Amino acid sequence: MTSSPPLQITLQVPAKINPQLRVGPPRQDGYHDITLAYQAISLYDILTISQNPHGPTMNVSGMDSDRVPHDQRNLVIKAAALLGAHLGVKPHLHFELVKSIPSEAGLGGGSADAAAALVGCNILWDSKLSADELMTLGAHLGEDVPFFIIGMMAIGLGHKQPLIRLETSGYKWTWVLAVPRRGLSTKAVFQEFDKVSDIEKVYLNRRKECLETPWGTTSPESLLSALVNDLEVPSTKMLPDISLALQLGKTAGAQASLMCGSGSTCAFLARDGDHAKHLKNSIQKEGIFREVVIASGPVEGVKVL
Structure with a gap:
C-alpha cells in the first residue's frame, strides 16, 4: 500500500561558501565564465510548505527578514511557480520561511530557499522528479540553486552548466x-x-x-x-x-x-x-x-x- 503525499512539509537547507571562486571575462549571453568550488555549511534556513487554496502566499521571519521580499519576487515562490508550470500544477501553497542565512552576504540564502521549495513541492505534489531533474529546473532560477539540492562539495562551471559532484573523505x-x-x-x-x-x-x-x-x-x-x-x-x-x-x-x-x-x-x-x-x-x-x-x-x- 502506497502512502499519500503529506499536506505539509518542513525542510532545512544550508548556506554555502566557495573555498575558491575564479571568474573569467563576460560572455555574449551576459554571464561570465566562472569556475568555483562549493561547500555546504551548517547554517540553515527552515522552510515549511502547506496547502493554501488562496496561495501562493508567504511569510518570512528571522535573520534579515526585513530585507527579503514576501511576494512573487521571492525565489521560493518563483521556484514553486516554475515547478508547477513544468508539472501543470497550480501552486496553491503557503510558505513559512525562517531565516538564519544572512541576506546579500554571499552565502547563497535566496538560492538555498529556492532549492528547498523545489524539493518540498516535488514531495507535496507527489511528482517523483529525480534530484537531477530538479537541479536542471533550478538552474533556470540561478546558478547556485542546483548545488543546494545535493550539498556537500561540488565544482560549478557557470550558468546552466552541470555541477561536478566531488567525493568527500570525512575532513571537517x-x-x-x-x-x-x-x-x-x-x-x-x-x-x-x-x-x-x-x-x-x-x-x-x-x-x-x-x-x-x-x-x-x-x-x-x-x-x-x-x-x-x-x-x-x-x-x-x-x-x-x-x-x-x-x-x-x-x-x-x-x-x-x-x-x-x-x-x-x-x-x-x-x-x-x-x-x-x-x-x-x-x-x-x-x-x-x-x-x-x-x-x-x-x-x-x-x-x-
Missing part, C-alpha cells in the same frame, strides 16, 4: 563567518570586476587549478593556498569594510581569511571548534559586524525534517 572544515553591516549587489560586484584588464589571459590556468584541486579528499590545512576569491578585489573597492574584516581575521589567528561569494561575508578558517570560539570572540569584540557565527562543512543539501 570549521569556519567563523563575520557579516558586515552592509551587503553588496552581485550584479554591481561583477560590473566592478569587468574593469579588470587581461583577465582572459590568466583565467584558463586558474580554472584548471580549481578543477584539479582535491577539495573533498584533502585536509583543509593542505589547501590554504588554494583559498582564493577573484571577486574580493572589486568587492573591497565597493565596501572597504571587507578589507578591514579580512585583516581582523588574520590578526586574530585564522588559518585563512576569505570573502564569501560576491560578498560581503568574510569566512575565517579555524583549526577546530575551540579555535573557532577564540576567533569568534576576538572578532566580535571589534563591534563592526552585524552577525558572527560558527559553521562547519561539508554538510548535505536540502533535508526533510
